[in-house]
Amino acid sequence: MAFAPSTTAVGPVSIRLHHLHWSGNVSIFSFSQSRFRRSDKKTRNGFLFMDVKAVAAKPDIDFEDANWKKHFQEDWDRRFNLPHLTDILDVMPRPTTFSLKKRGSPENINGASNDRRNDYVYNDDRALLKVIKYSSPNSAGAECIDPDCSWVEQWVHRAGPRKQIYFEPNEVKAGIVTCGGLCPGLNDVIRQIVFTLEKYGVQRIVGIPFGYRGFSEEGLEEIPLSRRVVQNINLQGGSLLGVSRGGPNISEIVDNIQARGVDMLFVLGGNGTHAGANAIHNECRKRRMKVSVVCVPKTIDNDILLMDKTFGFDTAVEEAQRAINSAYIEAHSAYHGIGLVKLMGRDSGFIAMHASLSSGQIDICLIPEVPFGLEGPYGVLRHLEHLIQTKGHAVVCVAEGAGQDFMQKSNATDASGNNVLSDFGVHIQHKIKKHFKDIGVPADVKYIDPTYMIRACRANASDAILCTVLGQNAVHGAFAGFSGITTGICNTHYVYLPIPEVIRSPRCVDPNSRMWHRCLTSTGQPDFH
Ligand SMILES: Nc1ncnc2c1ncn2[C@@H]1O[C@H](COP(=O)(O)OP(=O)(O)O)[C@@H](O)[C@H]1O
Numbered sequence: 001m002a003f004a005p006s007t008t009a010v011g012p013v014s015i016r017l018h019h020l021h022w023s024g025n026v027s028i029f030s031f032s033q034s035r036f037r038r039s040d041k042k043t044r045n046g047f048l049f050m051d052v053k054a055v056a057a058k059p060d061i062d063f064e065d066a067n068w069k070k071h072f073q074e075d076w077d078r079r080f081n082l083p084h085l086t087d088i089l090d091v092m093p094r095p096t097t098f099s100l101k102k103r104g105s106p107e108n109i110n111g112a113s114n115d116r117r118n119d120y121v122y123n124d125d126r127a128l129l130k131v132i133k134y135s136s137p138n139s140a141g142a143e144c145i146d147p148d149c150s151w152v153e154q155w156v157h158r159a160g161p162r163k164q165i166y167f168e169p170n171e172v173k174a175g176i177v178t179c180g181g182l183c184p185g186l187n188d189v190i191r192q193i194v195f196t197l198e199k200y201g202v203q204r205i206v207g208i209p210f211g212y213r214g215f216s217e218e219g220l221e222e223i224p225l226s227r228r229v230v231q232n233i234n235l236q237g238g239s240l241l242g243v244s245r246g247g248p249n250i251s252e253i254v255d256n257i258q259a260r261g262v263d264m265l266f267v268l269g270g271n272g273t274h275a276g277a278n279a280i281h282n283e284c285r286k287r288r289m290k291v292s293v294v295c296v297p298k299t300i301d302n303d304i305l306l307m308d309k310t311f312g313f314d315t316a317v318e319e320a321q322r323a324i325n326s327a328y329i330e331a332h333s334a335y336h337g338i339g340l341v342k343l344m345g346r347d348s349g350f351i352a353m354h355a356s357l358s359s360g361q362i363d364i365c366l367i368p369e370v371p372f373g374l375e376g377p378y379g380v381l382r383h384l385e386h387l388i389q390t391k392g393h394a395v396v397c398v399a400e401g402a403g404q405d406f407m408q409k410s411n412a413t414d415a416s417g418n419n420v421l422s423d424f425g426v427h428i429q430h431k432i433k434k435h436f437k438d439i440g441v442p443a444d445v446k447y448i449d450p451t452y453m454i455r456a457c458r459a460n461a462s463d464a465i466l467c468t469v470l471g472q473n474a475v476h477g478a479f480a481g482f483s484g485i486t487t488g489i490c491n492t493h494y495v496y497l498p499i500p501e502v503i504r505s506p507r508c509v510d511p512n513s514r515m516w517h518r519c520l521t522s523t524g525q526p527d528f529h
């Protein structure tokens, strides 16, 4: 029996890929529920939070069965099937009002000349999630399903405008909400959602202020949105609508959606936000409301499963270069200089890894996914000593979630239920200073924490394009009648995915991946233990 996507909101989960016996991406395996231990379960703000730990990692597939691949693929298709309004409601489609041809005359869409333009995506269109065929599980970076690492097709649904839509645009009231922390590109996505809604003919578009809180907090009025209002918001960082953590429970949110008469809700946020959006979608279904809930993944940490990348990540990596370069200049110009930069990444070290790789100036990169020792002959401090002796300076990049075991845990959580991390940047800074003092070698340590400077930036060009496509696809998905979905880029193609599939766990750097190996090659750092 496969692990069925739960209709219960699953909160922060901690699964480290390198703890798994099987190489590859956890999401390709179907786990039976019995293989998970629920280590912690608490209710906060009416939400259910579960920390789920993988205690065994064997996939629940009988590879002796000659038909295992067929079963796997049937299960896959079931898991990745997109929830649709017609699953529960008797709603009829109508021809789309979104047309790229003659503006204002979408009725022509069924004509032969229109078909030649190939403007629309069909519900049976699919994109292939994985494209490498590994010759063995020992191939570098192999992601395998079976012990022989055989070829198994994993198809997901293609995003884009459909010929048939399930809403009358002039009757639609659309809401947009941005939750969690800031991320470069939020305004670009809001802007594109508004543009695309208007292109369909939607006239009532509102922003819900300050994340999910805007659904309950008194005095927070919805913000009317139009092309005129959002025209230039992409020129600055942040979110026009504001963001927040925590907020009302799902039932209150859905009551409020009902009261406002919102029938399309666009939710921009990370893992927590997606769990909330899925719960909202399920509650709307339970109440048989005709509401489409569509997410756009927003995580600067890049920690959403299955996606090539999420918007804001490229910008963060680029912006981090400035901090790393300053750290390098400081370190290089000082006698025995050590530059130290802390970058974001609660569970995932993608920003630290990519920023280290792209800068070419990092000697040591520390991320949460790869354990390391500080003291002792094979520890980080001894290697720093070696770098100072041989090069005269060193630059270190740490992800915020790295080295948590070296510090006292606070057990505190933020309003969303996320663990509040101890500051490893500050900790290692003190450790380095003390170490060099203890061994009687001068060292000049300069610590840079650019966290909020990076997060508040406006999107760079490549993220701006990603935001544009994602924002437009979110609207196409809602008009197509899907709900409980998110939109992303997988294997260079734009797709829709059911929310539970992308939040099974935070996406993490695989220490066996080619990218981490490239990072190690670039920094020249040894294994620390
Ligand atoms: N398991 C959950 N179920 C429902 N809502 C959640 C859940 N986890 C977080 N949320 C809500 O989602 C919003 C954003 O969550 P947060 O973890 O702060 O950011 P992110 O979405 O970036 O991960 C918050 O308002 C929070 O209360």
Ligand SMILES: O=P(O)(O)OC[C@H]1O[C@](O)(COP(=O)(O)O)[C@@H](O)[C@@H]1O
Pocket: 180, 181, 182, 270, 271, 298, 299, 300, 301, 344, 345, 346, 400, 414, 455
């Ligand atoms: O100070 P805040 O707002 O709690 O944000 C800190 C968090 O924001 C992040 O950059 C992104 O987190 P979210 O995806 O939850 O917004 C994390 O890496 C970091 O722990």
Ligand SMILES: [Mg+2]
Pocket: 180, 270, 271, 272, 418
């Ligand atoms: Mg989060």
